[in-house]
Amino acid sequence: MAETTAHTEVPGGHKGVFPPFNKETFPTQLTWLGITFILLYVMMAKVALPRIGSILEERRGHIDGAIAEAERFKRDSEAAVAAYEKALAEARGKAHAIAGATRDKLNAEADERRKAIEAQLAEKLAAAETTIADTKAKAMANVEAIATEAASAIVEKLIGKTPSSDAVRAAVADATRGGRA
Amino acid sequence: MADPIHQFEIKTLVPLANIGPADISITNSAAFMIATTVIIIGFLLLSTTSRAMVPGRLQSVAEMSYEFVANTIQSTAGREGMRFFPLVFSLFTFILVANLIGMIPGAFTVTSHIIITVALALLVFATVVIYGFWKNGFKFFKLFVPSGVPIYILPLIVMIEVMSFLSRPVSHSVRLFANMLAGHITLKVFASFIVMLSGFGFAGWLGAALPLALVVALTALEFLVAFLQAYVFTILTCIYLNDAIHPGH
Numbered sequence: 001m002a003e004t005t006a007h008t009e010v011p012g013g014h015k016g017v018f019p020p021f022n023k024e025t026f027p028t029q030l031t032w033l034g035i036t037f038i039l040l041y042v043m044m045a046k047v048a049l050p051r052i053g054s055i056l057e058e059r060r061g062h063i064d065g066a067i068a069e070a071e072r073f074k075r076d077s078e079a080a081v082a083a084y085e086k087a088l089a090e091a092r093g094k095a096h097a098i099a100g101a102t103r104d105k106l107n108a109e110a111d112e113r114r115k116a117i118e119a120q121l122a123e124k125l126a127a128a129e130t131t132i133a134d135t136k137a138k139a140m141a142n143v144e145a146i147a148t149e150a151a152s153a154i155v156e157k158l159i160g161k162t163p164s165s166d167a168v169r170a171a172v173a174d175a176t177r178g179g180r181a
Numbered sequence: 182m183a184d185p186i187h188q189f190e191i192k193t194l195v196p197l198a199n200i201g202p203a204d205i206s207i208t209n210s211a212a213f214m215i216a217t218t219v220i221i222i223g224f225l226l227l228s229t230t231s232r233a234m235v236p237g238r239l240q241s242v243a244e245m246s247y248e249f250v251a252n253t254i255q256s257t258a259g260r261e262g263m264r265f266f267p268l269v270f271s272l273f274t275f276i277l278v279a280n281l282i283g284m285i286p287g288a289f290t291v292t293s294h295i296i297i298t299v300a301l302a303l304l305v306f307a308t309v310v311i312y313g314f315w316k317n318g319f320k321f322f323k324l325f326v327p328s329g330v331p332i333y334i335l336p337l338i339v340m341i342e343v344m345s346f347l348s349r350p351v352s353h354s355v356r357l358f359a360n361m362l363a364g365h366i367t368l369k370v371f372a373s374f375i376v377m378l379s380g381f382g383f384a385g386w387l388g389a390a391l392p393l394a395l396v397v398a399l400t401a402l403e404f405l406v407a408f409l410q411a412y413v414f415t416i417l418t419c420i421y422l423n424d425a426i427h428p429g430h
Binding site for chain 2: 047049054055
C-alpha cells in the first residue's frame with residue numbers, strides 16, 4: 001500500500017510521468033470529484049440557491065411594495081391638494097357673493113334712509129319757508145305801522161299838529177312803494 | 182532548479198481500500214476538492230443565514246455571485262436556461278474557488294489536472310446531448326444543419342458542424358487545464374530563477390530583480406486568469422446549453 005513519506009506518489013506511480021497524464025491517479029480524482037461535485041450540486045440546488053433567490057425575491061417585493069405605497073401616498077397628497085384648492089376657490093366665490101349681497105343690501109338701506117331723510121328735510125324746509133314767508137309778511141306789516149307812527153311823530157314835531165292817520169299811511173305806502181320802485 | 186512539475190504531483194494522504202483495481206485514497210487533490218466544496222457551501226450558507234433585507238458584505242458577495250451567474254445564463258440561453266442554474270452555478274463556483282485556492286503558495290490546483298476538466302466538460306456535453314434529445318427529439322439534429330445553406334455544400338457544412346460539436350468537450354476542458362497548468366509552471370520557473378540568481382552574490386541580487394518583478398506581475402495576471410477561465414468555462418457551458426434548448430440556429 002502507499003508509503004507515507006511526504007514525497008510519496010500514488011502507489012505504483014512512475015517517476016518521469018507528467019503528473020496530469022498519470023492514469024493511475026485518475027480513479028481517485030474522478031471519485032472525489034464525483035463525491036464533492038454532487039454534494040456541491042445538491043447543496044446549491046436544494047439549499048443555497050433557493051435561499052438566496054428567496055432573499056432577492058423578498059427584497060424585490062419589499063421595494064416594489066414600498067414604491068407602490070409611495071405612489072399611493074403621492075396620489076393621495078395630490079388629491080388632497082386638488083380638494084383644498086377646490087374648497088379654496090369655492091370659499092372665495094362664496095365670500096365674493098356674500099360681500100356683493102351685503103354691499104347691495106347696505107346700499108339699498110342707505111338709499112332708503114337717505115331718501116327718508118331727504119323727504120323729511122324737504123318737509124321741514126317747506127315748513128320753514130312758510131314760516132319765513134309769514135314772519136316776513138307780518139314783519140312787513142309791522143314795518144308799515146311803525147313807519148306810519150314814526151312819520152306821524154316826525155310830522156307832529158315839525159308842524160306841531162297831528163296829521164290824520166290815513167294821510168300818513170297813504171304817504172308812507174307811497175314812499176315805500178316809490179322807494180322800492 | 183526546483184522541479185516546476187513537482188507541484189502537480191498527486192500524493193496519498195489517507196490510504197483507503199481499493200475498489201477493484203482502482204485506488205480511491207484521499208489524496209492532496211481530493212483534500213483540495215473537499216476544501217473547495219466546503220468553502221463554497223459554508224460561505225453561501227453562513228453569509229445568508231441572517232436573510233437580511235439590507236445585505237452585509239458577505240451576503241452581498243453571495244447575492245452578487247447568484248445574480249452574476251443568473252444574468253450570464255439568461256443573456257446567453259434565455260429564461261429557459263435557468264433550469265440549469267444549479268449546474269452552471271456549481272460549475273462556476275467550483276472552478277473559481279479551486280483556481281483561487283491554487284493561487285495560495287504551496288497549495289494544489291485541482292483544475293490543473295486534465296482528468297478533472299475533462300470530467301466537467303463531459304458532464305456539460307452529456308447534459309447538452311441528453312437534454313437536447315429529450316426536449317427536441319430528432320429536431321435536435323437541426324443543430325448541425327444551418328438554415329439558408331445551399332444544398333450542394335450542405336453535406337460539407339453538416340460534417341464540419343458535427344466535428345465542431347464533437348470537439349467541444351476537448352476545447353472546453355483543455356482550455357481550462359492548459360491555462361492553469363501553464364500559469365503555475367511559469368510562476369514556478371520564474372520564482373526559481375530568483376532563488377538561483379540570488380545565489381551568485383551581489384550581481385545576482387541585481388539580476389534577480391527582473392524575475393521578481395515578473396513573478397509579481399504574473400501573480401496578478403494569474404489571479405485574473407483564475408477568474409477569467411472560470412467565467413469562460415461558465416459562459417461556454419451556457420452557450421452549449423443554449424444549443425440544447427434552442428437547436429435551430
